[in-house]
Amino acid sequence: MSFIKKFIEQEKISRRNLLLASAYGISGAAAMRMFGPSPVQAATYADPTIAWSYRNRTNPYWNEIVSGGEAFVESLGKPKDSLTHLINEGSSEKSLADVKALLAKTNGELALAIDTNDAPNCRPVVEACAGAGAYVSTLWNKTDDLHPWDFGDNYVSHMTWSDEKPAEQTARILLEAIGGKGGVVHLGGIASNNPAIERLQGLKNALKDYPDVELLDAQPADWDTQKANQIMSSFITRYGDEITGVHCANDTIGYGVLEALRAEGMSVPIVTYDGNPQAVELVAKGDILATVFTNPHWGGGVTAALAYHAATGAFKPSEEPNEHREFYGPTIMITPEDAVEFKAAYLDNVPTYDWKDFWGPSNGQILYK
Known part of the structure; x- marks a missing residue:
């Protein structure tokens, strides 16, 4: 690492x-x-x-x-x-x-x-x-x-x-992995960022179906690896073994979380978002449970x-x-079962795109609540 x-x-x-x-x-x-x-x-x-x-x-x-x-x-x-x-x-x-x-x-x-x-x-x-x-x-x-x-x-x-639903999916993967019991923490992006708001809401949506899981804390890490490392270290100091899972708003936050956990000799399931190459490799190894490729x-x-x-x-x-x-x-969900196949298709060989096909891979019009 x-x-x-x-x-x-x-x-x-x-x-x-x-x-x-x-x-x-x-x-x-x-x-x-x-x-x-x-x-x-x-x-x-x-x-x-x-x-x-x-x-x-x-x-x-x-x-x-x-x-x-x-x-x-x-x-x-x-x-x-x-x-x-x-x-x-x-x-x-x-x-x-x-x-x-x-x-x-x-x-x-x-x-x-x-x-x-x-x-x-x-x-x-x-x-x-x-x-x-x-x-x-x-x-x-x-x-x-x-x-x-x-x-x-x-x-x-x-x-x-549309981050809320994929973030809810990663949250459910996390909550299932901890057996539907325990305490989770969330490290988010810049508080006023739309994706940061939606990804935290996705976690909260999933938690409604898991009454035995407590959201111990949620703090903005500003999409920043170093800040995430510091926040996770403070979470560990405050909550210790009460933390049974970590929900990260993006991959780079996840890197800081993993380093903080490693420094304390802890192994806790985490999920991330973005599908960066390094994160996909960590998913393939099982160090991250899931990430979402955008x-x-x-x-x-x-x-x-x-x-x-x-x-x-x-x-x-x-x-x-x-x-x-x-x-x-x-968006594409990436788990350990398909990480290697995904990496070969999207990362090792970046597809050639028709840049005049403006809306081909898009997912429809933005909806407002």
Whole structure:
């Protein structure tokens, strides 16, 4: 499990680099265009800048997302380093500032794929892009009252995953493994993130059918391996042998949990989420009971593809049905019984995707409660 320690060290370096980074506000031509073309009169561009805005690349999930973006760029006959990277290191403020700076630099001739880091940050990002005449496709995080069709063509699409049910499935696998009795803890993502909220709710849904299992504690670990390691260590100090299972909101949290358990000589069943290559290997070994694959390579590539093809005028988002503008991505449950087969099909040989098949693997329109 040396890769877990290496992963934690990489995250420490990322934080140090964030402290050295500077943020830039909107200026110049982009500011002048804030009250420019209306969404229904959106201009198109022959060769827009293509950018991906994301947390960081040390996280295996985000590395796969961006690898998908690079694969799409290469499908256009461009070198993969022509993709512009906006790395926010988990800061919504930096995310927005970087987008505004790039809008100014490109004069709005931009096709942007972005996870805005948290749901409230999505609106100012979208408004900045639409006001500057750029095209944006978002992933994972937005508020329920924000919709692409309210911005004509410029807000191209939003993709998320229906996490509550898969997270409930992993929870049931965990609760069965502990015999339906005992105490579990949950380590979540950033508290305001949609997937973090849904994955915790999935656990709570499952617990309704297991009255003899107590949810001892649930804390946000911010999708962070090191923070998860620290929280799990504190859980062990506080609850000790009362902990009979651990429900993790993603794989990278799981790595920190495993390291904390190992340090105390404990072996406790855990489940995770995302289907990263390292996690799949741990599932195959039985160190993790289950994880959920969300096909980040396809998600990263198609999100960039949607923004780009809308920006070039290849299709008009406003002419598409709502289910093509807000939709769920695919999920696959991975257990020890099928981990090796899954790894061979999806990880050892990454499938070749048709980046103009925007909605092929998707799971239908997003539903709101």
